[in-house]
Amino acid sequence: MRTRVSRALATAVSAMLGLSAAEALGAPKDAPKDAPLAMRCVEFAGAVLPPELIAMPTAGVQIESAAMVGATVPGNQQGGEYCRITGRIKGLNASTPDIRFDLNLPRRWNGRALQIGGGGYNGVVVSGTGVIPFSPDRAPLAQGYATFGDDSGHVGDSSLAIFGLVDDAVTNFGYAHLKKTHDAALALIARAYGRPPHRMYFAGGSTGGREGYTVMQRFPDDYDGVIANSPALNFSGVRLLGVELGQAEYATRGGYLPPPLLEHVYQHTLAVCDRLDGAEDGIISDVAACRQHEADIIASLRCAGHTPSHDECLTDAQLSTLLVMRDGLSLPYRLAWNVSGYRGYNVFQGTHLTGTLGLGHQPGRQPVPTFFANGYLFAQGDGYVRYFVARDPSFDSLGFDPQHPGKYRAQLVALSQTIGAMNTDLTRYIARGGKLITLQGLADEVVSPHQTIAYYEALIDRFGIDQVNAFMRLYMVPGFQHGSGVFIPSVDLLGALDNWVTRGVSPETLSATDIAAATNGRSRPLCRYPLFPRYAGKGNLNLASSFVCAEP
Incomplete structure (x- = not known):
């Protein structure tokens, strides 16, 4: 091509x-x-x-x-x-x-x-x-x-x-x-x-990842290969979930979680799940196995029969806030491409929510929410409802009901068509030989890894696993958040894409170097979904060669 x-x-x-x-x-x-x-x-x-x-x-x-x-x-x-x-x-x-x-x-x-x-x-x-x-x-x-x-x-x-x-x-x-x-x-x-x-490529992450899927869906004749990482595919869905999360934090009495409590949740989850992949390395790699412990984790975090300190346990209201993020968004109506909500996050499987892109750092909602004060998802969702949906700079998103948007429903549906990239019809792109690589963090706190997985599975439902394997690679990275995390992969995806397009060398397991400050230089295999890196039982924990890609 x-x-x-x-x-x-x-x-x-x-x-x-x-x-x-x-x-x-x-x-x-x-x-x-x-x-x-x-x-x-x-x-x-x-x-x-x-x-x-x-x-x-x-x-x-x-x-x-x-x-x-x-x-x-x-x-x-x-x-x-x-x-x-x-x-x-x-x-x-x-x-x-x-x-x-x-x-x-x-x-x-x-x-x-x-x-x-x-x-x-x-x-x-x-x-x-x-x-x-x-x-x-x-x-x-x-x-x-x-x-x-x-x-x-x-x-x-x-x-x-x-x-x-x-x-x-x-x-x-x-x-x-x-x-x-x-x-x-x-x-x-x-x-x-x-x-x-001779070749035209596109590469981006987050909004840039959504843009990568957008060009395949809308302009398939223009590109030979795409790298679309952490893609904000369901743009309207994640913004509406952000509003519901902000409402749980700031419009519900006692719903706010201070950073020390969020840190306690993360450390407790790490203590339970870190070793499930065979290695105590600060990374929860076997997310599926960790999810089997979720009920016990939540029960042990819940306050019971006493007045808690701010960083010891979760009240019911605080737990409800985290469950909003875990469960995602479910709508009684359909957005463009038959979308009915937004998938939830790995809140109790290693997602760290104390960073700049996590939940709010201040107990009071700012007149115009900011990332640090009130959390990334709520701040972005507030702006979306205020300017894109209501078209009113003075609109209060805490009073907006994503479940029953009333007069704003038509605008929401129209916006999801204009901005979203949830169309699975990549027929033309696939037929022309286009290739796609997507890398996504399993601990992402901005773009839900389950939304990315859901789109991938929808492609399989539409085209079959063999045809999807012929044009797409999906790598889910344990410990990687939205540009941060306990494992931040550095890997030459552009080289892998170019080799695939120009030489027909399809990428399989890749090796990524960690560029997180505390663990810079260690390596791990990037496993094709649904595989994950499991420690082989011997060898240096800092080397990818000591791990194998295992079934969950």
Whole structure:
């Protein structure tokens, strides 16, 4: 499978920069062979790309800057010279924020391109110049990839949902920015190198993971391979669960759990379950076996017959808060793609809830909830209901009922169609030979691992295990949370994906190096789901070779 520039795209490129259609399709203009990219790079500065370059409606593209970045320039750690282009994709309506994007074109190009996803509510341009989790040893740009990313069509940090008041900005955030930026970058790459990339990949995590599934579902002809880690597939579901969790913490008397109590819950669970995988290493790897002890764990944590101190046991109200997160969301109506809720978390199987992305650190709800004060899930859910659903900055999410949303139900369903990525129809992507790698933490406190597993199982129900195995790999990582945890894997997923796409070498068990500060350097096997790493009974606990991938 190869990414190709269409005849219409070639014609548009030629009109923009004075090329013949043949040149736009692959034949470069005459230029000194020792500096073709440098000469082409400066041509882009100030250029305007016509709307015809992009398959979705826009008012064209304005290139703001284009300049070569020297290999010896301070701050350039890519190991070589590259052309850096920045631009804006204009909306049809003046009120629509621009989609800002960056594109990096290495002098030593490997013929491949990589689009990189964002995080949270986006709002910050993905530069594409640095080392990224799915290619930890060397930045993709340093490996010769043309890299690009964008801000999804609004400005602000990843916690800000204010853009939800603007319809076109919501559509861009949901899916349109991906196609618009892809098409703009593809045209520029074809012009810069005289030909389109042989392979086009996408990689991202969290919101970027959702974006990875989105491009397979909506734009299957554009990509040869996708890395989609910790994917926020069911975006509306997780936001509504966040609201219910916040209500349990802050609208229910005694529902708040202080960090010392959350730490007590985690340590008690670790004491019960750490050794179930054969190794006392601070990682709960056999999550299924740990779940068999859950009733006893909860019973031993529950306060009984005395007035508790704040960090000794859980009251019924505090336990109910954790059960909201464990049980997930169940709705009496359907969102897009027949979604009826959101899967719960491994609360009593090693998920640590005291970090910045965990539950709240303050007993009172802030007027505008923040990650640290009131918890990530509630803060993000509050913003979603306030700006996307109610479209009212003064709306109080503690009074919103996700079970019976009343007049907001139609808006919720529409949003789940625009932003969610729960469609299992990957028929076209699979037929074209597209590949997919997903890595997900079993201790993730932001994206439920069970939601990721549920989507994978839905693919098997639809296509059968053999066809899913032919195009997808799912790695569930014990101890890994949402970018943190007691085990933070470092593994070259981009290399694995490229080998699969270009050489047909399908990845199996991978080896990951731990980059958590306290245990940096130890390794573990990354096992294909549903397998997990079990200690073999002998050997160094810090080496992946001492573990085997076992059935739960």
